[in-house]
Amino acid sequence: MEWIRPRLKFGNKPEEVKLRKRKSHLYSNKNKSPLDNGLLRVQIVVFSVVFRLINCFLVRTSFVPDEYWQSLEVSHRMVFNYGYLTWEWKAGIRGYSYPLLFAVIYKILHFINYDSVQLLIWVPRIFQALLAAFADVKFFFLIRTLDSSEVATWTFFCHLCSWFSWYCCTRTLTNSMETTLTCLALFYFPLPGSKTHNSKKYLTLVALAVVVRPTALIVWLPLLIYHFWKEDAKLRLITREVVPIGAATVVISTLIDCIFYGKWTMVQFNFLKFNIFHGVADFYGSHPWHWYFTQGFAVVIGPHLPLFLHGCTLACKRYKVLLVAVVWTLLVYSFLPHKEFRFIYPVLPFCMIFCGISLARLKAWRRAAAFMLVISNLAGALYTGLVHQRGTLDVMTHLQTLCDVHGFSSPPDILFLMPCHSTPFYNFVHCPLQMRFLECPPDLGEDGYVHEADRFYDDPLHWLRTSFPYKSSQPTHLVMFDVLEKEISVFLQTHHFVRTAEIFHTHFPEGRVGRSIFIYERN
Known part of the structure; x- marks a missing residue:
């Protein structure tokens, strides 16, 4: 047990000292008492909830029309029998599962006679904020099981600092729900060194993300292939987990859509037919193929970009599956003419892992980098959340x-x-x-x-x-x-x-x- 406290003696090699320090970090996480771990969990939960609620009430601007027209407006019509349905709902390319979530909230408010306009606006936002806080907590404890507590702390810090997450995560956008479900699914995904792996839970969350937004499959495709390649019991994975969960999700979501459309409707097929084969998405604007690499990704990741690039050089091999998922997502969306910042939002948590590793390694420059990160992101978050397009x-x-x-x-x-x-x-x-x-x-x-x-x-x-x-x-x-x-x-x-x-x-x-x-x- 002498290596738990490595002492610098004459003749110690630098590589041995680094290895001992790394082991001591990992070992110290295991030796935490249940009381300490329980207290830490409570602190993280309370902090995340308070942070996201503040986040929610400090975002008072509009981003894209889908935030209202593809969620709350539809929910309002479902419950109160008046509201406008855009052409997508008449063509059957949108699913009712996501608006149904807010329709239940609206119905409860209506039932208890508290359906004031302010509550109809803010309660769905608060619900989204609480889900985002739950995903934040899971994200922190995932990194804590994968790496040292120091890396987990700095990754969590980077994650909360992100101006784009602040701007998007509490909005009633399908992209926001997709990102939240992706973050939760990552907690149960079999990453190298993960101790929280649960195939049924992560596959269920991925299936829900695909129901909310079919393009979620783009982000998860390389991760699913990686899991299948690493899995020893491949036949068991397919027959007992992938097929049952996928089939149940498709049947339930299709049943919901058929009930509210009043006819047989396969939303996922219609979505692909209109957006891919008929190119309807191009109607809303197109960008050059390189837009995500030259503009889009840099804007979304913001001031974190230097840390992300540095982190990639440090942990490329260890988290290569996440890096592949990021690059793959950017490449696939680059082939689609219609491009938006929010489309690549789900890969932002992946990027934060590399940013956290970078900050943890900076040592001498860490405080200066952290300070600049807070100031630059805070300015962008407050301006876009309170001023721009309000x-x-x-x-x-x-x-x-x-x-x-x-x-x-x-x-x-x-x-x-x-x-x-x-x-x-x-x-x-x-x-x-x-x-x-x-x-x-x-x-x-x-x-x-x-x-x-x-x-x-x-x-x-x-x-x-x-x-x-x-x-x-x-x-x-x-x-x-x-x-x-x-x-x-x-x-x-x-x-x-x-x-x-x-x-x-x-x-x-x-x-x-x-x-x-x-x-x-x-x-």
Whole structure:
């Protein structure tokens, strides 16, 4: 037992000293008393929950429309029988399993008569934050079983510092749930040196991730192949775990979709047919093949990038399966024309392991690196969470007050003259106001097809005059970005529309999106 406390004697080789230090770290983790381990677990759980709840309430901006239109808006319609379903739900390429989760929450709130608009907005977010906290705890204790407590601490530190995780993890996005389930599944995955391996649990979590978002299979494919290659009882793994879990998941998710669609619907097949074979995803924009390698990945990992690259040089062999998963995911998504930052979010926890190893090894520069990491990530997290693109949420809070206002000569009729799906919808007002927006379903094969939003922006004044030739048909409220005001000023003056509110949106206006949002009311 003399090697537990290595003493530097004359003649000791540096390699032997390093080996002894490494063994002492691992041995000290094993010799922790149950009381110490229990106290540590409580501390990590409490800290993670508090941290993610603060995270949740400090994210008050919009990211992408799917955060509302593919989850909360659908859930609102499922429970309260009004809400808008986008073309994806009419084409059957979205599954009801994820919105059903929030529909249950909405139904409980409605049952106990607490379905206020604020609770409908925040309770799903809080639920997502608690799931993220649970995944954080599992992630910490996974690294603690794989490596020293020092590496686990610094990996956990890097994970919590990530500005992109802060920005995304508490949102009601399928990508956020996919990342949370991936993090939980990794805890039970047979990584080299793992003592928490449980094939049934990790395969179940992976199956759930694929149900929530079919593209989760891209991230997990190299990991599944690695497990199959390493597994001795391959036939047992396939027949007793993979096939039963996969079949049960497909049957249950398909049953849920058939019930809510009211007909036989295979969502996973429809998703592939529309997005891959018909190329519908290209309709929402395309990027060059190298975008993830030259821009996307650097933005998502942020200031952690130097630590990640350094960590790869230190632990490439030990965690090569995770590194392969990261590179594989970037490569596969690079072949798809439509690219977004959130698509590669699920591999971010993998990257944090390499960042933690890097920080643990820096020694002399560790404090400076940690300080810079906190400052740079904190600035990005607070700005994107509290300032950038917040107007589209604030405007819905303003419009929600129309639900309780009486005395209008006619009921409020709101028209959003903005790029389609710029704002949330009924789940943010929770009353059946008359609301319309410029629709933009993709071209599904119609010759000469131009969607409504493009027709409007080609000639806004002409579109308004032809769409509302009579005063009786005109909306009572118009919502628009400031960049549109000048183009339709004649229509506004002619029909006595008066600006009643100006709401800040972003410091970086681009194209059809302006710096501020204006609300006009017909006088």
